Amino acid sequence: MYFIYSIFTNIIFLFSPLILIFRILKKKEDINRFQEKYCIYPEKNFQKTIWFHAVSVGELMSIIPILNRLENNKKVKRIIVTTSTLSSAKIFKKQKFKKIIHKFFPLDTNYITNKFINIWKPEVAIFVDSEIWPNMIKNLKNRQIPIILLNARFTKSSFEKWMIIKDLAREIFSKITLSLPQNLETKKYLQILGSKKIITVGNLKYYGKKIILDKKNKKLSKQFKKFKVWCAGSTHNTEEILISNLHKELKKFIPSLLTIIIPRHVNRSKIIINDLKKMKLNVVTHSSKQKISQNTDIYLVDTFGENSKFYNISNITFMGGSIVSHGGQNPLEATRLGNYIINGPNIRNFEEIYDYLKKNKISYTTSSVSKMKDIVLSKIDRKLSFNKRRKIYENGKKILNKNIQIIEKFIQ
Numbered sequence: 001m002y003f004i005y006s007i008f009t010n011i012i013f014l015f016s017p018l019i020l021i022f023r024i025l026k027k028k029e030d031i032n033r034f035q036e037k038y039c040i041y042p043e044k045n046f047q048k049t050i051w052f053h054a055v056s057v058g059e060l061m062s063i064i065p066i067l068n069r070l071e072n073n074k075k076v077k078r079i080i081v082t083t084s085t086l087s088s089a090k091i092f093k094k095q096k097f098k099k100i101i102h103k104f105f106p107l108d109t110n111y112i113t114n115k116f117i118n119i120w121k122p123e124v125a126i127f128v129d130s131e132i133w134p135n136m137i138k139n140l141k142n143r144q145i146p147i148i149l150l151n152a153r154f155t156k157s158s159f160e161k162w163m164i165i166k167d168l169a170r171e172i173f174s175k176i177t178l179s180l181p182q183n184l185e186t187k188k189y190l191q192i193l194g195s196k197k198i199i200t201v202g203n204l205k206y207y208g209k210k211i212i213l214d215k216k217n218k219k220l221s222k223q224f225k226k227f228k229v230w231c232a233g234s235t236h237n238t239e240e241i242l243i244s245n246l247h248k249e250l251k252k253f254i255p256s257l258l259t260i261i262i263p264r265h266v267n268r269s270k271i272i273i274n275d276l277k278k279m280k281l282n283v284v285t286h287s288s289k290q291k292i293s294q295n296t297d298i299y300l301v302d303t304f305g306e307n308s309k310f311y312n313i314s315n316i317t318f319m320g321g322s323i324v325s326h327g328g329q330n331p332l333e334a335t336r337l338g339n340y341i342i343n344g345p346n347i348r349n350f351e352e353i354y355d356y357l358k359k360n361k362i363s364y365t366t367s368s369v370s371k372m373k374d375i376v377l378s379k380i381d382r383k384l385s386f387n388k389r390r391k392i393y394e395n396g397k398k399i400l401n402k403n404i405q406i407i408e409k410f411i412q
Contacts, residue, residue: 001165012107020037039115039116050411051122051126053126055128060128065207090304125140129150148407151205156185174194177197180199229313230260235263239320240261261298269285273300282295327350331357343364
């Protein structure tokens with residue numbers, strides 16, 4: 001099976017320049033950094049590194065606390081973080097790390113993955129969530145480099161896809177040194193797929209650092225004081241229409257209402273603005289720095305990595321990706337900042353988290369505008385209790401510390 005996969009990746013490699021040009025034109029690749037896909041770098045590396053791979057924003061954000069802790073570890077000389085998306089690269093840039101660098105993940109061919117290993121000399125390779133690349137895994141194993149699957153998550157759907165190629169799957173997963181699943185369901189799937197050593201420590205996404213507002217954030221908060229504010233976070237295509245209809249219903253009861261929409265993909269902002277204007281709603285974008293007025297209906301956050309500022313001034317948030325069939329988005333950042341959560345029924349990617357929130361009367365599931373209206377009206381004036389927030393934070397801190405202790409055992 002590896003042989004067939006290798007032939008397939010080599011064919012993709014032949015067409016990769018055309019694919020990358022297309023993606024650059026679509027603004028899905030960085031024109032100044034696409035060479036990293038071929039392991040062509042401006043700098044040289046002469047020392048061993050700790051390597052993390054986090055495919056996109058969610059996975060990257062889940063390991064930021066680990067990266068912060070490891071940066072202060074004197075044993076660690078250099079860390080490399082690879083991701084696959086432009087949005088994650090932008091988030092990384094904002095972190096201001098000193099001994100941690102970012103590169104885009106290389107093409108998964110036998111030659112390029114070996115080249116990557118030769119250049120960056122990882123003493124341990126840590127893959128976050130469910131990112132599995134067969135050639136990279138094989139070549140790391142051939143060099144006897146420990147491989148950790150961190151915060152591993154497999155749904156029934158992703159497990160069934162792996163089982164279509166179960167012989168290849170078992171060959172790959174048996175090469176992983178240690179798997180750290182988020183939950184017992186994932187542990188069960190990993191055992192079937194052939195992972196040998198598994199330790200269940202919990203979901204890293206429960207942890208989040210306390211937000212400290214700077215002067216700019218406090219100035220922003222002042223702008224919203226005259227309004228009754230609520231949020232719709234990580235929204236996907238068509239969900240903004242639903243939220244806007246909900247806004248119109250709520251406005252009948254709350255004349256000073258302001259709805260903040262934070263789309264999952266900010267490159268959709270122009271489309272969203274056009275859709276909302278067709279609904280005769282007044283929209284102000286965050287990037288415009290335009291002052292909001294009593295006539296403003298929707299405040300659209302069209303910039304990356306600023307969700308926390310707006311969750312901080314809200315008491316209730318609709319969490320997107322849950323009305324459409326995406327499978328939901330992580331609600332924990334909003335809850336840590338005192339928000340109750342409304343979500344649709346499609347939350348398969350975060351079922352364990354939503355079960356916890358529902359059990360503790362923090363989240364409410366519905367796709368009905370009428371029911372959403374009632375929930376917002378009942379929660380818009382009060383923050384989630386401190387005790388509930390502290391419980392989430394303490395649970396997350398415990399999970400974070402366990403993961404760090406395990407990772408540090410692999411650092412020489």
